[in-house]
Each structure stands twice: as structure tokens, then as C-alpha cells.
Amino acid sequence: MSSTTELPTPAVEDVTDPKEIHDRGYVVLCWDDPVNLMPYVTHVFRQVFGWDRERAEKHMREVHEEGKSVLVQENFEKAEFYVHELQKYSLTATLEPSE
Amino acid sequence: MKLLSRDTDRAVWLLYTKEREVLLFLVRTGERRRGANPATDSDGLGIEDLAETELEAWLREHRNSTSKEITDRLKDPVSCVRGRGGHAWTLVNGQSELLLQVLNELRISAWKRLGQPPEVLPDPLPALGTEDYIDCWIMETASIFQSQLLQGLESE
Numbered sequence: 001m002s003s004t005t006e007l008p009t010p011a012v013e014d015v016t017d018p019k020e021i022h023d024r025g026y027v028v029l030c031w032d033d034p035v036n037l038m039p040y041v042t043h044v045f046r047q048v049f050g051w052d053r054e055r056a057e058k059h060m061r062e063v064h065e066e067g068k069s070v071l072v073q074e075n076f077e078k079a080e081f082y083v084h085e086l087q088k089y090s091l092t093a094t095l096e097p098s099e
Numbered sequence: 100m101k102l103l104s105r106d107t108d109r110a111v112w113l114l115y116t117k118e119r120e121v122l123l124f125l126v127r128t129g130e131r132r133r134g135a136n137p138a139t140d141s142d143g144l145g146i147e148d149l150a151e152t153e154l155e156a157w158l159r160e161h162r163n164s165t166s167k168e169i170t171d172r173l174k175d176p177v178s179c180v181r182g183r184g185g186h187a188w189t190l191v192n193g194q195s196e197l198l199l200q201v202l203n204e205l206r207i208s209a210w211k212r213l214g215q216p217p218e219v220l221p222d223p224l225p226a227l228g229t230e231d232y233i234d235c236w237i238m239e240t241a242s243i244f245q246s247q248l249l250q251g252l253e254s255e
Contacts, residue, residue: 039253084154
């Protein structure tokens, strides 16, 4: 894989297509760790998901204070893609089937 | 390290001569010390563990190529132009993000080698050996560069 692959900048949008809702059966979680800096985590969320600062900071605080945060709900391929992007930045991210 | 200018696909950073030397030394030392981490043994693993091992291998390859790309860029006199008292270092197509990843990986690897200490350190501190001091230096120095880089990237 080329290390110069451009990072994605998609914003997570509301979905109205029922099929797409059905397909979005996975959640991407980010877990707390004692080593990553808070401004760094905020920056990574903004970069990977294209969020504004407020939204990124909200999820960063959730990770820091509650131990984890559900970042997005997507289909498997997209969720896996996001997990890999977060892991490239050395964040602890996983995907799980949504309940 | 300070952001001089930025547009959609490039950022120019000011690196003082000593900063450039320290950054090169930091990446080189971090890579050498990374070898101190034990390799993952995939014998007898289940499917999930095997997938995890493949992911680790993929991430390791990504980190090695990223680190090389950044080091090459730093050594390249065309992209890192020497001026009076410093260098104007041009990073293109998301390379500033790659540098951020490299610095963070250096910090995390050093933290792991130090035994993954908690945020609040115990008192008294455990005894440290020479290798531990090197890892402490890697963590601190990488975080200084990381903070300066973030400050530039997050500036509107």
C-alpha cells in the first residue's frame, strides 16, 4: 500500500435509503489509552471523518472520560476502512456489529 | 518547527538547523529501538488472531514506508531547502499527516518499551536504566515536534 494515499474527508451524513440503513450494521469504536495526546485524538477524528472541531472534541472527551466512544455506524467495508485509518494514527479502534 | 505557509496540497515548515538534526536523529533512534519489541508469534493462533497478525504486519509495513518517506524528504535538499539559520521543508499530499503518524508511533513504541506506564506515574518512580532514559527522551522529543506540528495544522 502506498503511504501517500490521500486521507478521506467524508462527512458522515444522515441516511434516508432503507437499504443503506440496513447495510450500516457495524459501529466503529475508539478506546481510551493513557498515551495519545487529547489534541492529537481530536485532530485525527477531524482528519479521518471530516468533522468540525466541536464534534471531534465531543468524541475525544467521550473516549477520555468514558473509556470509549462510538464514532460512526457503517457497512462492514466502510467501518473496516475507518478502523484501519484510525490505526494508522495508532489509535485503538475496533468495529463491532451494531445492536 | 513552525508552519510558514500552507495551501490545499502542500505545507512549508521552518526547521532550524538543530531541529532538523534532532528530528533525523529521533526517527533513526526510534527505528533502531523499535527492534527491541518482541515479534508476534502466530503459531497456534485462531482465525481472528491470524487476522490480527496480518493487520499488525500491514501496519508495520505502512509505518516503515511512512518513516522512510519522511526521512528521505528531510534529507532531500530540494524539498528541505537550507537558508539562513534554518531549512524550509516542503511536505506535499498529506505528508504532514504522515509525519504526525511517524512521531506518534515513535512515542507509542517508546511508551510500550517503558512498560506502558499509566498517566499518573507512581511515587516513587521505578528505577530506570540507560535504555529507559533513551525511550523517555524519544517520548518527550516526539511529543514536542507533534505539538508544534498540530499547532500548525490546526491553525485556521
